[in-house]
Amino acid sequence: MNEKLIANWNAKVKPEDIVYHLGDFAFRGANMNLDRIIEFYNRLNGKKILIIGNHDLDWIDKVADKLEYKPVDYLEIKDGNDIVVLCHYPIEDWDGKHHGTMHVHGHIHGRDIISHLPNRFNAGVDVRNYEPVTLEEMKKGASMF
Numbered sequence: 001m002n003e004k005l006i007a008n009w010n011a012k013v014k015p016e017d018i019v020y021h022l023g024d025f026a027f028r029g030a031n032m033n034l035d036r037i038i039e040f041y042n043r044l045n046g047k048k049i050l051i052i053g054n055h056d057l058d059w060i061d062k063v064a065d066k067l068e069y070k071p072v073d074y075l076e077i078k079d080g081n082d083i084v085v086l087c088h089y090p091i092e093d094w095d096g097k098h099h100g101t102m103h104v105h106g107h108i109h110g111r112d113i114i115s116h117l118p119n120r121f122n123a124g125v126d127v128r129n130y131e132p133v134t135l136e137e138m139k140k141g142a143s144m145f
Contacts, residue, residue, distance in 0.1 A: 002040060008131040010045045019046040019132060020075070022106035022123050023053020023088030034059060038066050051075060053088040053106060079135055090120060104138070 013019055026037040037059060041048065050071040052060055060071050075086045076095070083101040085094040090105040097103070102119045109126050121138040125131065 005125065005130060006040065006043055008125075010043075012132050013045040015045050017046040018049065019044075020049050020051060020077070020086050020104075022051045022086060022104065024055040024106060025050055025053070026059065027055045028059045034063055038063055041067065049075070051086050051088050051106075082135065084135065090122070092117070102135070102139075104135070 026032055026040065028034070028037065047068060049069045050056070050060070050067065052071050052073050056071070064071055073087070077084050077086065083096055085091075085096075085101060085103045087103070087105055089107050091103060094103045095101060097119065100119065102121065103117075104121045104123050106122070106124045108122050109124060122128075123133055123138065
């Protein structure tokens with residue numbers, strides 16, 4: 001599974017791309033220790049900005065100094081003319097929601113678990129063909145969650 005996810009990522013992401021990973025980067029357990037997490041992180045193309053997910057909480061502070069950017073819980077970015085709120089968890093209300101600001105999240109592993117809200121997108125790989133997606137790809141017809 002891990003090798004396929006890395007291959008899918010690297011097929012789509014160039015080394016110079018900025019990637020916002022929306023949490024649950026790794027689930028630490030018997031087969032995933034801190035060294036393997038860093039190894040996988042370093043094998044992925046792009047400049048990676050990690051939004052902390054619930055499965056990251058037990059390891060992220062232990063490796064934060066080895067990551068390219070400091071992990072964060074919440075981030076607002078401007079992408080061209082778009083303003084995007086990034087958080088691991090889907091939120092019901094966000095700054096600018098009624099003025100075109102988008103919210104992109106992870107955490108939800110199915111398509112029908114939460115209600116539809118305009119401009120809210122689930123970027124989780126398990127609902128995105130197990131590959132990273134661009135904001136444009138989500139806006140062009142990917143389901144909104």
